[in-house]
Amino acid sequence: MATLCLKKLLDQARWKEANYLIRYFASSLVQPPKRTTLPPTWISREHAIKGLLLVPTQAFATDEGAEEEPTRKKKNPNAKKTVESIGRKIPYRIIQLIDDNGNNAGTMHRSDVLRILDESGLKLVLQNEKADPPVYRLMSGQQIHEERLKLREKQKASSKSGPVQQKEMKFSTMIAQHDLDTKIKQIQQWIDKKHHIRITLRQRNVADGPEKMMALFDQILDTMPEKATYLSQPRIVKEGSSTCVLRHMSEKEIREYKAKEKNKDLPKDNGKDAIDADALQH
Known part of the structure; x- marks a missing residue:
């Protein structure tokens, strides 16, 4: 009889010790529940008698993070202007397009502009981003080179027309x-x-x-x-x-x-x- 009572007390002490350790580590590791795209993970608890412990986990990428658009870098207003091709990165859905002859081709969807780029082999250059919709122009490599030379001469002349000595x-x-x-x-x-x-x-x-x-x-x-x-x-x-x-x-x-x-x-x-x-x- 005494042996059974002693065994029962040892089992209770062992259970209390294990339960205390599990609660300690669970409270330090488990974060408050957050909305995730993954199902909660079930972790079995050793020496547990009453069942399983539910531990919600957070995914690496949430729906809110996926919906956010990358922030664009602010342009320096004092930076020198330049003539550069933007490649195929058109941030606007609808733009106003000027052809390589300087004629207004009207407003176009971004996909149509990309198709024209592929067919013509021309490059797309930003003309006026503040317009509604923004204005872009189709230019050849030679035209871009000539525009750069003109802009360089203009900037050189403006730098000379500073305060009179x-x-x-x-x-x-x-x-x-x-x-x-x-x-x-x-x-x-x-x-x-x-x-x-x-x-x-x-x-x-x-x-x-x-x-x-x-x-x-x-x-x-x-x-x-x-x-x-x-x-x-x-x-x-x-x-x-x-x-x-x-x-x-x-x-x-x-x-x-x-x-x-x-x-x-x-x-x-x-x-x-x-x-x-x-x-x-x-």
């Missing part, structure tokens, strides 16, 4: 002719580069008056016809010192200057001579 030159009205010719040559080089040149003259002999400084400004400007003009007219800054600013002439100013010089070369009595000749004939 201003150069400065100072000298005296008593400057020697050789030194004056050297400075005028430097001014001409700056004018060719579209710089602004501030010239400051100092009058050594006050008895000459400011007229000598103003005449020297005009003398410098006269060496650059059809090229330079005053941005700031000569003016007296203080007693014995004057300044002006020269700039390159615009295309319109150059045309007007040439037309004015051409009119100067025409004889003024052409009209009178024509009237006298007509009178003699009658």
Whole structure:
């Protein structure tokens, strides 16, 4: 009798120990139930008497994760524009298509555009993504190369048209002719580069008056016809010192200057001579 009671107590102790270990590991490993695409996994519990333990597991990919579209990278607005083929990756279902001749082919479904690409052997280039629908153009490899060259020249020209640089030159009205010719040559080089040149003259002999400084400004400007003009007219800054600013002439100013010089070369009595000749004939 005593042996049976002792065996019963040992069995109960063994069961309690096993049950405690199972509950401990199950509480630390099992996560809260989540919706999954896989059925729950049944794990048998050793030494269990009351049945099986239900442990829900999470799949590697859920329905929610599969429905999410990959996020697109944001484009840098300051990045330089380029002409590139997008291949066959068309992110829009409906697009507006421009053919390789520059004609509007209308709106098309993505599948129809892919079929045209396969049949023609052309490449697809994005033209305007902000339009509704976005605009794409069919181009050959040669056309893409030519567009890249045009874009490169345009970007190169725009980079040169930055802030105008201003150069400065100072000298005296008593400057020697050789030194004056050297400075005028430097001014001409700056004018060719579209710089602004501030010239400051100092009058050594006050008895000459400011007229000598103003005449020297005009003398410098006269060496650059059809090229330079005053941005700031000569003016007296203080007693014995004057300044002006020269700039390159615009295309319109150059045309007007040439037309004015051409009119100067025409004889003024052409009209009178024509009237006298007509009178003699009658």
